Amino acid sequence: MVVEAKAVNVETLVEVKNCTMVFPGVKALDNVDFTLLAGECHGLVGENGAGKSTLSKCIIGDNRMTEGELYIQGNKIHIPSFNVRKSQEMGIAIVHQEFQLMGDLNGLENIFIGRYTKRGPLIDWKELQKEGEALLEYLQCDVDLKVKVKHLRTAEKQIIQLAKAMLDNPKVIIFDELTSVLQEDGIENIFRIIRLLKEKGIGIIYISHRLDEIFECCDRYTVLCDGKWINSGYVKDIDKPELIKMIIGRELKNVYPPKNEEFGETLLEVKNLTAHDGSFRDVSLSVRAGEVVGISGLLGAGKTELIHAIYGNYKTTSGDVFVRGKQVEIKSPQHAIKLGLGVIPDERRLLGLNMLFNIQDNTTLPSMFMFKKWKIFQNHRAEEKAAFDINDKLKLRYVSLSQLISKLSGGNQQKVVIAKWMLRNCDLFLLDEPTRGIDIGAKFEIYSLINELAKAGKGIVLVSPELEEIIGLSNKVYVMYEGKVMDTVEGDDINQEVIIQDLLGVKEA
Numbered sequence: 001m002v003v004e005a006k007a008v009n010v011e012t013l014v015e016v017k018n019c020t021m022v023f024p025g026v027k028a029l030d031n032v033d034f035t036l037l038a039g040e041c042h043g044l045v046g047e048n049g050a051g052k053s054t055l056s057k058c059i060i061g062d063n064r065m066t067e068g069e070l071y072i073q074g075n076k077i078h079i080p081s082f083n084v085r086k087s088q089e090m091g092i093a094i095v096h097q098e099f100q101l102m103g104d105l106n107g108l109e110n111i112f113i114g115r116y117t118k119r120g121p122l123i124d125w126k127e128l129q130k131e132g133e134a135l136l137e138y139l140q141c142d143v144d145l146k147v148k149v150k151h152l153r154t155a156e157k158q159i160i161q162l163a164k165a166m167l168d169n170p171k172v173i174i175f176d177e178l179t180s181v182l183q184e185d186g187i188e189n190i191f192r193i194i195r196l197l198k199e200k201g202i203g204i205i206y207i208s209h210r211l212d213e214i215f216e217c218c219d220r221y222t223v224l225c226d227g228k229w230i231n232s233g234y235v236k237d238i239d240k241p242e243l244i245k246m247i248i249g250r251e252l253k254n255v256y257p258p259k260n261e262e263f264g265e266t267l268l269e270v271k272n273l274t275a276h277d278g279s280f281r282d283v284s285l286s287v288r289a290g291e292v293v294g295i296s297g298l299l300g301a302g303k304t305e306l307i308h309a310i311y312g313n314y315k316t317t318s319g320d321v322f323v324r325g326k327q328v329e330i331k332s333p334q335h336a337i338k339l340g341l342g343v344i345p346d347e348r349r350l351l352g353l354n355m356l357f358n359i360q361d362n363t364t365l366p367s368m369f370m371f372k373k374w375k376i377f378q379n380h381r382a383e384e385k386a387a388f389d390i391n392d393k394l395k396l397r398y399v400s401l402s403q404l405i406s407k408l409s410g411g412n413q414q415k416v417v418i419a420k421w422m423l424r425n426c427d428l429f430l431l432d433e434p435t436r437g438i439d440i441g442a443k444f445e446i447y448s449l450i451n452e453l454a455k456a457g458k459g460i461v462l463v464s465p466e467l468e469e470i471i472g473l474s475n476k477v478y479v480m481y482e483g484k485v486m487d488t489v490e491g492d493d494i495n496q497e498v499i500i501q502d503l504l505g506v507k508e509a
C-alpha cells in the first residue's frame, strides 16, 4: 500500500534546522530538525504537548520560531517577516487540529473567504459554487455547501477545512489530526486523497495519534517528545510496538483493563426516542450501574445526535427518557447536569470548555459546590488540590493550573474536559469520543478511569469511531445504522466481525 518517495533526486520541500520555540514558561520545541520531501507523506508523531502543532505552525509562519532556520524549496526564509499569507503564497497549506471556520457563514463562503472570484464589483457566486462542487467531487465528499457551517456535522466541517486547504494547489499540505473526527470510510477516502497528492509530487505532513494510520499512509516518520527530536526514519523499517516505545518511552501491554461484570439498578432508560429531523428513530437503550454501553455506527448513523438528545441538546418528537426509573424531560444540558449526568461532548471548544478560563476553573466549574467551607466560603485549597490530583492522574502537560486553557495542546485540552467530569462524581456519563486527539499513553489512563468508574457503580455511555475501543471497553454495544438501532451485541458476541456487519447494514434490523 505504501508508495515510497523516490530516494534520489527528490526535491526537499521543507527543511527545518535547529528549531527552538519558546512560549512563556514552556520550551515547546528544542533544537528540532525536520525535512519533508516532494511526493512523501511524513508522519509526525508524539504525545500530547510534544510540539507537533507548534512545529507545523512554525512551518506555516503562524509561530515565529525563537531560534533556528527554515528553508522552503531550498529558499532560506527570513523568519521575522514570515507569516501565514507568505507561506500560502509559497504553496503551503494546513488543515488545523481545531476548527478555524466561521459558523455563521456557509461552506462555500468558508472555503473561498478572502479569495472570492469577482465579476466586476460583484462576487461571482455561480462560478464559486461550480469551483466548490468540483473540489468536493475531487475529494469525493458530499457536503451541502449552502448550509451554515455551524449546522454541519463535525466530520463535514473537517471536509470544508480540507477543501479550503486544497484551494491554491499547494506544494505542501499539513494534516493536523485530520482523521481524528472521521470514521473508517472517511479515513479510507483521506488515504485515497493522499495517494493522489503524492503522485502529484506534493509533500504531506501527517499528524495523528492513530498509529495504524501512520503505517497505512506514511513513508517516513518523525517522533517528537517534550519538544525534542527523538527519531526519524522509514516506516517500513519499524513496527507498531517500536513506534509506541519511541513515543512514550516504554512498552504498552494490555491496553484495555478487564471489564467490570457486576451490574446494579438501571440508571438510564431510553424508549422509542425519535429526533425531530429523523437523524435517529425509535431508539431504545438502557444502562445499568457498573455498565459500559457502547454506541457504534458510521458517520451519519445518528450517534452524536442521540447523545445530544439524551442530554437535552437536540429536539425530539417522541419517546421517553427515564433516569433511575423516574421519567424525565431533559430540556437543556444544565438540566441534565442537575440530574447527575456528566457529558463529554464531541466538540469540546463549543460545549466542553471555556477558552477564557484557566485550567483550574475549567476543571472545577461543575463541581464548585463540593468545595465549600461551612457551606459558605469557597475552600480554594481543596479546589486546587482536587484539580491538581485529577489532572495529574490524566498526565496533563501544563505549566500551572492558572494557565489559560487555550494555551494547552489540543489533546491536553481534551484531558481537562475529562478531568472536569470525573471530578464531579456523576452517576452517569455520556462520553462522545472521549479519546479523540489523545495520545496512546494517555488513552490507556482514560480507559483505566472508565473502568474504575464502572467498578464504582457508575453507568457509562460511550460513543467512539474506533471500533477497537468500543469492543475493548463495552459490556453491551448498540449498533446504529442510518438512524436506527440495528443490533444489540453483548458479552462474547462483542467482536469486530459481528459489529462491522451491523455497521454496514448487512444484517436485517
Ligand SMILES: Nc1ncnc2c1ncn2[C@@H]1O[C@H](COP(=O)(O)OP(=O)(O)OP(=O)(O)O)[C@@H](O)[C@H]1O
Pocket: 023, 024, 026, 027, 028, 046, 047, 048, 049, 050, 051, 052, 053, 054, 055, 097, 397, 398, 407, 408, 409, 410, 411, 412, 437, 439
Ligand atoms: N500559544 C501558546 N502559548 C503557550 N504555550 C503554548 C502555546 N501553544 C502551544 N503551547 C505549549 O507548547 C507545547 C506543545 O504544544 P503543541 O500544541 O505543539 O503539542 P502537540 O504535540 O500538537 O499536542 P497534541 O497531540 O495534544 O495536539 C505544549 O506544552 C503547549 O502547552
Ligand SMILES: [Mg+2]
Pocket: 052, 053, 054, 097, 176, 409, 410, 411
Ligand atoms: Mg496538536
